Amino acid sequence: MGLRMPDVNDFTFTPLRKNMFSSRSGTKTSPLAIVILVLGSLAALAPSASAGKPPKSIAVLDSLTGGSTISQGSVVYVDFWASWCVPCRRSFPWMMDLLGKYRDKGLQVVTINLDRDQAAARKFLAGTNASLPVVYDSEGGLAKLYGLEVMPTSFVYARDGSLKLCREGFDPKETESVEQLIRTLIEEKPTK
Amino acid sequence: MRSAVTAIAATLLGSGAVAASDSGTMDSSLLIYSETGRVKAAEGVFDLSRPLGDHRTIGLRLTLDALTGASPNGATPSSRVQTFTSPSGGGSYVVKAGEVPLDDTFSDIRGALDASLKESLDRITFLNVGGHLSFERDYASIGVNSGVVREFNRRNTSLGVSAAYAHDIVSPYGGAPVPLASMPQPNADDGEEEEGGEAGPGRGKNIVDVVVGLTQVVDRNTIARLDYSLSRSSGYLNDPYKILSVVQDQNSAEPGEPADYVYEARPDTRYKQALFAEARRYIAGSVLDLSYRYFWDDWGIRSHTADVFLRLPLNGSHAIEPHFRWYHQAQANFYETYLIDGQSLPNYASADIRLAAFDAMTCGLKYSLPVAAGTHLSFTGEYYVQMGKRGPPDAFGVLREYDLFPRLDVFMVRVGFAHGL
């Protein structure tokens, strides 16, 4: 599998019950996003995946979101956010900037929205210029799996899918060092 | 006559969390206060809050108020005209027969400045420090406060402790009178005082406050808190302008008519405690807030305060918020409606109706609306009423003819303007 970064328009989503239906969530303008509803099936998964420890491999997230979210061999930046969380909203321009700089070099950004009311999230995204991929986790199953303790929380996975960084909160002063880490991870030779 | 205590309470307010906010907030309010036939006041507050970096917020609040009008001096009504020495600027004032004596020679302007700095030491620990300064013609106050708040249980619980110290200086017009000394006879010719008043430097008062507070997220829609506060005041705690009527006893020629007037006397220390509980719940777009405070002190005052707010959203981000407050107070143990001539003077005595037993109610309505992005305007109208006992059960003579604690009606209007976030 090549290093092609999937275009968000390509995404089809596969709820775990294996109904295939594609979505072009272009109903509002921007966030071209995949919509994946992680439902009760995740509840079966969550307790066994001890709540509180973020999965060490990106494959877990990949499988929970239908198997075609994560592009193999990319550096992945995963960000949990909600529209009512002020620091989360502040991190968006920076993430857009990151994506703009490193997308072609192998960075993938996946944001996971935790708004209980998805309309609020869409309304926020429509109001910004953000075109970041969004996974909707309104029931909080993924958040619970990742043991979120702070909003926002982000994770950086290397090309081999291993977890390299867990960052709680958003502090503009720390963005430089995170970007540094991403650059380092991008430089690593892609496995396989 | 105001103390710094309220200012301290106000500075202790404020969320433990440093708002991860952008350019800060600006909040202002104007209050017009009017008692029927008594005090009229206007108070303006201007509040500014700005983040300094990501972990610090600085706050500044300016308060200006002006009051004028009449307030009870503590004496009882008489079937004759009464003349009292005026505290401010000498001279005297006259009260008609049958009326509760009101001193209408007051007018005052007060300015206060509060500054505060809030810092988050780490994600779950917050520190705040503040200072307070206030001046009016006969009163000055300076204070400092500091507090720390820590969060637990995935930030669902927060525990905070705060302490404040203030030093107040009371410089009454005409000097602080000798407690329980007779009020000097008003001299119609000139404004000179006779014996009975000390001219001289102001009298001091020290106040220490401690508050311990626990806040808890109950569920997704409910938050609750419990606060305990302890306060110790020491120094000059009298109201230098309040007197008591010494009335002729039951067997005299004119029972209940004033024979003399004496200045009040209060203890020189006071320990106050309060337990406060509040819960706020989000119910389908509306917000209900209920609170209760039980207060007790070593002057014998016990009070209950219950407050209800209900915020109802209207179209277009407008909102209406009715509000009701109920208050009940038991009197201070040295409160006397009047003293009786011939009986030995007690150690402490005050006829200040604020220390009497009474019930009070407030009902109000607030209307708020957005006027621009991030800017809100609000209008509040309130009615406050205080109702006390007509007189002590053993009132005699002419005192039985009068309502010694007539109902106090107060109307208030506020306009608020807030910008930011």
Add this chain to the structure above:
Amino acid sequence: MLFWLGVLIALLSGCAALGVEVWERDVLAKPEMQFDNDAINRALDDHIYFSKEGSSGGRGFGGGGCGCN
């Protein structure tokens, strides 16, 4: 004194059972759900009632909110 410390500890441990996850604080993040969202009005109230009544104070400071960062 020790008794009240015990009460506080009991309260705190009881409180450990209550609460919500950090991602369930959407309602709590609303400004109208902050205890001190109307600080100026509460300060004006405190001033009015302190001037006309014999009690004062009681209200402390709040937590709650979105719990972000």
